[in-house]
Amino acid sequence: MKRLASSTSAYAAGIGAIAYRELYGYLVAPTIYAVASVFLLVNGWIFYLILAQGYAEASLKAILPTTAFLLLLVVPMLTMRLVAEERSSGTIELLMTFPLTDAQVVLGKYLATILAFALTLVPTLSYVAIILVHGATDYGPLVTAYLGLLLLGGSFIGVGILASALTRSQLVAGVIAFGMLLMLWVLGAASGVLGPRLSPIISYLSLAEHFQNFGSGVVDVKDIVFYLSAIVSTLVVTTRVVESGRWRE
Amino acid sequence: MMIEAINLTKRYGLRVALQGATFHAARGEILGLLGPNGAGKSTTMRILTGYMPPSSGTARVAGFDVVENSIEVRRRIGYMPESVPLYPEMTVRAYLDFVGRAKQVSRREDAVEWAMDAARVDHMADTIVGRLSKGYKQRVGLAQAIIADPEVLVLDEPTAGLDPNQIIETRALIRRLGRDRTVILSTHILPEVSMTCDRVVIVNRGQVVAEDTPSGLSQRMAGAExxxxxxxxxxxxxxxxxxxxxxxxxxxxxxxxxxxxxxxxxxxxxxxxxxxxxxxxxxxxxxxxxxxxxxxxxxxLSLEDVFLQLTTSEPVPDDAMAVAPSEAG
Incomplete structure (x- = not known):
């Protein structure tokens, strides 16, 4: 039992080492500040427009579709370098000779990115402050909105890291990630024309469909399971892609 | 035996990079892999360090198979790849701290200081890696290789691109580190092996063509003129x-x-x-x-000539001297 505990903490320490480096990379490079600034500027402007139009309901419901759509653009810019840059600069050769499994490397990178993503969301808490000042009494929808954003962003990041593992070029990785996310986003739009059999399956796979409930304060286990399985499956595939790189190199 | 390579073969598609290479290194030995560029030196090192598996054949480091027990092998190895790939945005200290974490070095702060001291980058601790000269990057590469005090050091072209003073320093450091460790280094410069290595394995076109001590090699070539x-x-x-x-x-x-x-x-x-x-x-x-x-x-005959004699099997064309091994890439 003790041995299991120590090997588990060693495993976590390995993930932590990778996460530490990635976070360091995020915070000293200008990318995240530029991306976050643009995101917050556009999102804030639209939030202002909503308020200025005299939107009465004290919740984030009106802004969330905009925020979610902006994340389609923001997340690929955060994830595109993750593996592609290590490939193009050659640092992957050293990284993959450290006593870490490929899964630890992928998990560490994922963890750092979700933390960086959460940091970019922090300034949006000012919207919450505004809503609270204007007399919100129901905190539930505010909490579930952020839970939804984290799950949505988390699954976007999973798709993004997978795209980054597929190529040496950061630009190509970004384009692939954006394309994949956009496709998964608009799947729901097609559901009406595909007939009664196919429609529910296609709309189940749409990243957008599962996000809607969170804004109204409804947490459905089905939605959480959907996002978690999206995250797990993209990370598993990413790990396989990274592993197979050892054979292709 | 600290390092054993048996019949290592590596194919990249149709190209054969390594063909049945067999050699070994004893504990505490400094082994030189000598050969022109493209001979298979880097491929050999990438297999030994667990970066990629061989197409066939086996290799063991400290008794562990590089494929079956890759993590155990990697725990015991410090590796410096030829291009010395580092993260340019990190400071030297932060980078070494990261490597210490990744290798789960105990008493990490001390280990970082020791490695910086041994590789003589301690005065550059807070400089960003991307701003370092080639020589200093090489030293940081060496520092990260030794930080976990590994039993085996694998150094791919450790003196490439350094100025003469740095080369002398680096060789001295390798000799010092090699006293109680197994070191395997690659080079295409013959004097380097005679100055640094206890034993030399000469590779050409993916095959081991000779294996001897530096002095033994010179003797073998004594009759040549x-x-x-x-x-x-x-x-x-x-x-x-x-x-x-x-x-x-x-x-x-x-x-x-x-x-x-x-x-x-x-x-x-x-x-x-x-x-x-x-x-x-x-x-x-x-x-x-x-x-x-x-x-x-x-x-x-210069040592380069000796090398050329050992590694070229067919008559050399007129312009052969233009691609003498010391100049080949």
């Missing part, structure tokens, strides 16, 4: 005639447009232990054809 012959006569005919003399390994006509009048100097390499009457035989062959023998001079 080179001399320069200056002859007045038709260039190609003269070269062909000299090449036909028994015991001659190769003939290179020098490019000497200046001399004119059909006078050319030829560098003639004798095969090892071919005897001393070779000079006479060459002279007789030239004179026998009625050409003017202007000069014959014996030359000392």
């Amino acid at each position: 080179r001399f320069a012959v200056t002859v007045r006569g038709p260039r190609d005919d003269v070269a062909a005639t000299i090449a036909l003399v028994p015991g001659i390994a190769r003939v290179n006509a020098r490019d000497e447009a200046l001399t004119g009048d059909d006078i050319t100097t030829y560098d003639v390499d004798a095969e090892p232990s071919s005897g001393s009457d070779l000079v006479e035989a060459v002279a007789a062959a030239v004179v026998g054809r009625g050409w003017g023998l202007r000069e014959m001079r014996r030359q000392n």
